[in-house]
Amino acid sequence: MEPNSLTHLLASSHTRPCRVVQWATGTIGTRSLRAVIEHPGLDLAGVYVHSADKKGRDAGELCGLTATGVRATDSIDEILSLGADCVLYMPLVSDIGEVCTLLAAGLNVVTTGGGFHHPASMDPVDCARVETACWSGGTSLHSTGSSPGFITEAVPLLLASIQRRLDGIMIDEYADLSQRDSPELLFDIMGFGRAPGDIDEYRLEHARTSFGPSLRLVADALSLPLDSVEVSGELATVREDVPIAAGVLSAGTVGAQRTTVFGMRHGEPLLSFRATWYCSTDLVPSWNVRATGWHIALDGDAPLDIDLRFPVPLEHMREISPSYTANRAVNVLPFVCSAAPGIRTTLELPQIISNLG
Incomplete structure (x- = not known):
């Protein structure tokens, strides 16, 4: 697709700063807001918030920086009037109606919400609505x-580039x-510290819909479509009883959970x-x-076994971990702003090169 060639995208991304709206300022959104403000090739045009206590506050105040002169709003009409190039769309729950309103008004959208990784996996009606x-x-x-x-698309595609036979990833x-x-997250929502029972079907389906499209995208790219x-x-x-920061896990209660999505x-x-979430390593059964x-374990004619560890003390993980999600969304902004109209996947964008100047 010629409009998405690397030369076109790189040239377009440097003609002028991309004017960005940050939509929602939760954990990830606050981190990306800070990154946009500090980015040498981006200009913050606006901030959309949901809570009344954030409305009218300066964007810098919302993310721990000095004042920017950009104040948060809860008015979609105000956002549409800003003449921005792109929206970093990061609400807790995505609304396809909001997304379509932004797109139709001339605003490109980069989102950390799932649902758009593999258009062929989308509901056909929703896909057509977004494309329109x-x-x-x-x-x-x-x-x-x-x-x-990143870990389900960019990395496996890179590792597969030195294979001529792939048996599995x-x-x-x-x-x-x-x-x-x-405590609320671990015990009430995630179910740690409870007596073991049936697996939450909602959680399983959420894993399927979140990661299945990425696996299908990679498989299609490698000409090995999934069944x-x-x-x-x-x-x-x-x-035995295990004290953790959130409380105590009693002996015999859930101390680890594992969800696996198989592309067959x-x-x-x-x-x-x-995905393996755990609060102890002394488990029954032993994991x-x-x-x-x-x-990442890759079995092929050039097998690979790779660890990517987060070298962060556990007590600081909550502070650092949002960067892993927010940063890639920020770095891809100029490329998405320069892309041809439509839902653009990892396959249709060039390798994302960060502007760290």
């Missing part, structure tokens, strides 16, 4: 982040939550993503858990 909005506004839409995104994500001082996407879940319990081809897993980060 893109062509109406002359805009593009791209979903990215750390996981799914297993992507493991590990998260040690023992020092996360969030299906399957999902499974496992629980492990702690052997010819009856066998070809591309898989497995081989690693430090927080990613592990």
Whole structure:
């Protein structure tokens, strides 16, 4: 696709700063807002917020920087009137109506919300609606982040570039939550510290819809399309009482959870993503858990075994981890602003080169 050639994109991205709106300022949005303000090739045009206590506050104040002169608003009409180039769309729950409104009004959209990684996996009605909005506004839409995104698309595609035969890729994500001082998150929402029971079907389906499209995208790119996407879940319990930052896990209660998404081809897993969240390593049954980060095992005619660890003390992980998701979304902005109209996937954008000047 000629309009998306590397030369065109790189040239276009440096003609003038891309004017960006930050949409929502939760954990990830606050980190990306700060990155946009500090970025040498981006200009902050506006901030959209949901809570009344953030409305009218300076963008710098919302993310711990000095005043910028840009004040947050909860008015979509105000956002549409800014003449911005792109929106970093990061609400807690994505609204396809909002996305289409932004696109049709001439605003490109980069989102860390799932749902747009693999257009062929989308609901056909929703996909057509988004594409129509893109062509109406002359805009593009791209979903990215750390996981799914970087680790499920950019990395496996790079590793597969030195293969001539691929038998399988297993992507493991590990998260040690023992020092996360969030009782509501760990105990009430995630179910740690409870008696083991049935796997939450909603969580399994969420994993399928979040990571399945990325696996399909990679498989299609490698001319090895998947036959299906399957999902499974496992629980492990702690052997004895375990004190963690959020409280105490009683012996026999859930101390680790594992969800695996299998991209199946010819009856066998070809591309898989497995997330392991744990608060203890002394588990029943015994699991081989690693430090927080990613592990990629690639089986082919040039096999690879790679660890990508997060060298961050656990007590500081909550402070640092949003960067892994927010930064890629910020770095891709100029490329998406220069792309042809439509839903643009990792395959249709060039290698993302960060402007760190």
